[in-house]
Amino acid sequence: MLATFLIGLREGLEAALVVGILVAYLTRVGRRDVLPRLWAGVGLAVALAVVIGAVLTFGAYALTFEAQEIIGGTLSLVAVAMVTWMIFWMQRTARTLKSSLEGGLDRALAVGGLWGIVLIGFVSVAREGVETTLLLWSMVQSFGDAPAALVGALLGLGVAVLLGWLLARGMLRLDLRVFFGWTGAFLVIVAAGVLAYAIHDLQEAGVLPGPFTAAAPIDPATGAVAIGWAAFPFGWAFDVSAVITPGSPLAAVLQATVGFMPRMSWLQVVAWTLYVGIVGTLFIRGQRRPQPARAPEALVREAPVPTASQQGAA
Template sequence: MISSFFIALREGLEVALILSVILINLARLKRRDLERSLYLGISLGIIFVTIAGFLGLSEASILADQSDIFEAVMMLLASGLIIYFIAWISTGTINVGGQAGNNLGNDLSKFSLVTLGFVTIFRDGLELIVFNLASSTVQIDSFVRGTTAGIFVAVVIAYILLKTSLKLNISILFKILGLILIYFGAEMFAEGFLHLLTLKGEIYETVLMVVYILPALYIFLRKNITKQIYKK
């Protein structure tokens, strides 16, 4: 139960933080109409990962063997969607008074938010199932109790972050949340390629993360960079 708890806490916290960052940005940009699309994707992800969990109870080792490529594709898809979301929130205007504007250069499609919510939940949910059920020593009741407790704690932490962050300075908050999203995207991008290419080693992971982070930072900070150039 203890191992299941900590695995669920780690995976659940990553998912909860990513989704919280997206929800905070939607709230700050006053696009709560898009929250339903994200929640739909989350719900679909929970349903499908639950089905995958039940199917994998008796065939856990097979699930573990066949999940690597699928998980890699999910990671790359999620990292791409995060870049898309970063590009979108960077087009939101923030006025001098610090209020989020509604004048968005490009509209974020509901489908992309449904997909991002689904992929985020399903990827980490599948990883959680594989980590636990691939081990012959894991009892189903211990797995359920530990996983439930770990996810609950992760959700509580994310909820506290969501509520407190909405009261912070918006311009600083946008930058911090954007950087957090970019980091998670880079991590998934690197892990996805490492899974596909069957590479190991921190040097490969670092290089791939840099490949992702540099263009992502440019997209996210493009307006600031342009302003600095024109000032000179």
């Protein structure tokens, strides 16, 4: 629940901030009449995420074990790619997010088309929605405890909506750079764990060489797949199942927070290490980059923009 709660909180707050910016701007320029179109786009984005989750969950029942593992591993890789992109996208565009969203609304309002506002609402939420769905689905497959994982995600999304509303009303001040910095670092570790599990799935399906294939080195003393340095690169890197029971609360916490599993192959360990080393280093460098004095643009309550009639009267 902790891991999926933080994921739901992070991704939900991103979406809530974006929607809050759009709603605040439309209200400020006196165009509340198009808010239903914006909410329609948001609703379509949420529906898309739910449909994708349902298809992934129920569609897998008709597949063979190998097909399920291949699809699960592939979608986990897609989730890792999306999460990685979103981490750096938010880090790079947080300072100009508000102005770019408002510029898109200005262009849509100038054209006057119905679908322009709907599309802005849809695109603004769909990215986080699809990304969250893929990431949560991958983690549920990894944990094997769907109820707890989904409850954690829903709680995170609920808190995100509440925080977004408080920010929009000016009732809460939040250093978004610090928030997205810490949650971004957490997502780097989570994504590394999802990557490791994706490799596990693909090894089980025989797509990648590993302990489940003929490429696995065999320990001559036991006749089982070798463990340790002698098993490199296609055997088990370690096996501490006797100390940390797979499926136990401790194993679940370790897997949810740092991507650790009681038994991991060398390909999993290498992939996890390279991802954290490369992506983590780039993320830290981005955080240390000099920033302007003001906080990232978010939900800022501004003075109303004068209407044309008010300007003429003046």
